[in-house]
Amino acid sequence: MSGIYIHIPFCKQACNYCDFHFSTSMKKKEEMVLALAKELQLRKGEFEYEIIETIYFGGGTPSRLQIADIRFLIATIYEHYTIVENPEITLEANPDDLSESYLLELKGIGVNRLSIGIQSFFEEDLKLMNRAHDSAQAKKCLEIATRYFDNISLDLIYGIPDPSQNGEQAKQMSNERWQQNIETALSFGIPHISSYALTVEPKTALNKLIQTGKVASPNDEVAQEHFMILVETLEANGFVHYELSNFGKENYFSRNNSAYWLGKKYIGIGPSAHSYNGDSRSWNVANNTLYLKALQNDELPNEVEKLTLEDRYNEYIMTGLRTIWGVSLDRIEQEFGSQYLDYLKQQSQKFIVDGLLSITDGILKPTLKGKFLTDGIASDLFYLNLE
Template identity: 75%
Template sequence: MSGIYIHIPFCTQACHYCDFHFSTSMKKKEEMVLAIAKEIQMRKNEFLLLDSARSATQIETIYFGGGTPSVLQISDLKFLIDTVYENYTVAPNPEITLEANPDDLTTLSVLGQSRTIFEAYRSIGINRLSIGIQSFFEDDLKMMNRAHNSAEAKKCLEEATQYFDNISLDLIYGIPGMTNEKWKQNIETALSFGIPHISSYALTVEPKTALNKLIQTGKIAAPKDEVAQEHFAILVEMLEANDFIHYELSNFGKENYFSKNNSAYWLGKKYIGIGPSAHSYDGISRSWNVSNNTLYLKSIQENKLPIETEILSITDRYNEYIMTGLRTIWGVSLDRIETEFGSEYLNYLHKQSQKFLDDDLLEIVTSSDSAFRQNSIEKILKPTAKGKFLTDGIASDLFYLNLE
């Protein structure tokens, strides 16, 4: 199973907390769509399997991220989806996700007929929406400099759920001034729409963002870790009580509604990233496109891929598996550690994890639901309920450094 991620590097305005690659100028949007389509075509042979048949790997997920992909016209999205189908072997019923903001999800007028944008999305094959709500409160949205308001957030979900079954929404917690009660109201509002998937992240302060500057100048209070931890605990409790499965640190889905695209990342499966700043992974190397729209366009026009590549050492791959594995419901398979990385890494992992096992932050469980080896009982290292919020810090202590 493989996937294609398509990065659309445009936004109508810059959110204060965002450090993703994007431009608020739409001047090169049409040129960019053509360049992205050309890159899709230029990289069509990357998924050939090295076997005697040299059969093409099937693409099971297409994901439009950004930026804000919903700034594109329906015709642009259709053009890019068609380009994937023309150049790759696409599995039947692939998951095709579009990230969208509420302010873009309005009624379309096509050939004199009025129809919802959701009907238009469905007509070109999009079958999953990821909607950037972030909060249902006006003061939060203004503080984050979101382009939509609370009324638009609710209206777009009311309409989207009439046309789409597979919808995810984003919520941000740990916002300065957000009480536990206010956070509970955000979750309750999200649940009221019957959404089957929720992605939720703590507000983080990244360097070179407007949020960082606002905090440094005292215009906004800094987020507090203890508040974020309380909000996280509330989130887990409320969503699990409503039949959501906490399958990744920041992701909750009802049964059969996990993100196939994101799950593939966490399980170490291959994917190609198309567009400026997009990353790719083939199992042994990681590559990334230049994070500059002008340089990206120039390179594609010259028939050159604007890519840098890093060959991953065994230590790199071990550390990456520790990081992604601990974040997921599938945990870290001790059998996989020994099989793929060797007894030296397994012994090191046992040694480093002991203090977290003693403090009830990690546990070793037996499981037959393994992402590594199906239909067999394996020992799995995973965070306890107490350790979940601390997962990233725990993982960093399990990394193997300076082995090679």
């Protein structure tokens, strides 16, 4: 089973923390939708023998598209690819776009999963992040969405500096306020939550605000406390912590994201989108104008990288440690050889001694203590400079 990801490069406004590829101008929206359909058509040969299980509209903000645009893209996929009987079709959306009529129409064209960018239920946090919606809209959209959709995920961000304070002495979001955010999300009966620590990317407005002393830098210790509160609260409410940043009730794990973490093939359509076929990775140009020009000439605006054995090993370490499925020592030996297995055992020993990793039934996983540090641990297990 494989998946298709479609990157919609439009947003109403720029969030202060975001470094994804997008444009706030919708002038080329019609051209972009046609170009996305053209890329889908040109690349159908890559998945000639694959069956599509998931279709994911990400971005950017896919809910900036009209229903007719989304319907057209879904129809294009069905025309050129083989699709399972009941695919997971996810649309990322912002609360301010989700009117009742829009939600009903989404359901009518086959979208069966929503990923809603709530981020916080507190007005101060939303203003700090320069989100396009307010707290009332966040709650209202969930009230409406849960009437029509059963499979809903929402995003929450933790470790946010308190915007009522300025400079390096500014306070961070309190544990109590973070707990309130989680409890508010749970009150709507949402079956899936994705949650991330606020990170500061170099070319973002947030980075500039921090450099000028208008906003405090996120505090790693506070973020770790929030992460532990998140894990404890959601697991106590029946959620499975199946990936580092993702929590789902049984039967509500993201099939799209799970496929990525399990190393399944996917095609990424649209500017900046990435693709993976097991042996190589490719990525499209992160420029709307260049992307459109290439597709108008029936060209694919992408670069391709052939993955080495070392690349594939490192990717499996990163994705495996982030999930409940962990890293299989048997798979390491079978796919990569005894040299890699010996290296992994050697590198992981110090983390096992420190109580950050454990091995059970031949599966290497982070402990609860080590989960928040997973990405850093994984980088220390990477196999580098084999030549």
